Amino acid sequence: MNAPARRIAHLDMDAFYASVELLRQPQLRGLPVVVGGRRANGVTAPPMPLRDYQGRGVVTTSTYEARALGVHSGMAIMRAARHAPDALLLPPSFDAYRHYSTLFKAAVVTIAPLMENRGIDEIYLDLTDLDTDSRALGLRLKAAVREATGLSCSLGIAANKLLAKIGSELDKPDGLTLLGPEDVPRRVWPLPVAKINGIGPKATRGLQALGIRTIGELAVADAALLEDAFGARFALWLRESANGVDRRPVVTESAAKSLSRETTFERDLDPRDDRSRLSTILVGLCERLAQDLAAKGAAARTVGIKLRYADFRTVTRELTLAGPVAAVRDILAGARECLRRVPLDRRLRLLGVRAGSLSAPAQETAFGRQAELPFGDEDPRSAQSRASSPGSGVATARNPGPWAG
């Protein structure tokens, strides 16, 4: 028996962070506004012209007015300032974004309960079992989001997630796009390959080297050619995607697999000269990670670190422990052990700590979240069992040791 044709929606909030800021500061409407840079420790910083910014931040979101000036997500703010020196910069206020995220998702599920979270400002919906026709449903969803938040969104509705996502981008902002299978050649094939979710800069360059620029060209590309360049698995996925084929289900529940905290320093730090500063930062990251674990009632069986050197090269180290841990001291011990296995001979710009292989969260009870973690404070040996290897103890020029201990 054939499965019934699916009906999937992708809903994407328009310039989400910037739009939330405009709700809070409506006098900025119509101006080029950019969200990015450092968190503003709770206080609402006044908007600052981009030209006055000093630091290592990137643009998180910009209003359409700022985009028109050439300012885009991921761009270094220092570079954005050259395009739009008078654009106004606001530090991100994540608590506010989470609040509006909760509001719009709650409004959507009253209409379409099968929702998959894709981050703070995006969702997929499985509309297959709903009766209403797609256009009416789309308009209802958009109206519900606007009523709940005062914000606009763009919506694509199609037979799968891939096409729904492409559709939601076709008419931004405040769009509603229905894509049927018959629309693929006319509306999807002319688009550049990078519009396919999962084709990033690397794959785009690889395809371009084969003379493939549009989704339509990819759809009819020689299979053997693609296999040689990308391997059988990825080649098959590329061809299917270009032909609008995507069988992924809408997944309504998923547990976190890892948690991490990282920070880029205001200036590059030297592993020896700035040892105590680095140690303080490391402890702070481990403390925040432990808080995050506690908030989820989870424990980690792997602990890892991430370093980024001044030249932007990144290394990671990871350690599997004897049992799950959640306490600061265990995370710290694991992180320090990882740090001993990495060359600390040049300046650093970033340090991060990661908790992986998370155990199932504690059960919710009728009386609220259980206070005790399943593996909470037991077995402090786990992270320290191998800590007595060469390199622990006295710091040397070759091994500056802990901010490692």
Place this chain on the structure above:
DNA sequence: TCTGGGGTCCTAGGACCC
């Protein structure tokens, strides 16, 4: 004045076990 922070998934090699 380049290049944030938090995630997921994939690959690939070596260890180890059957």
Place this chain on the structure above:
DNA sequence: TCTGGGGTCCTAGGACCC
């Protein structure tokens, strides 16, 4: 004694996404 395959776990790096 020789010659294997698989399967799983661990680790590091990288692509990609929001």
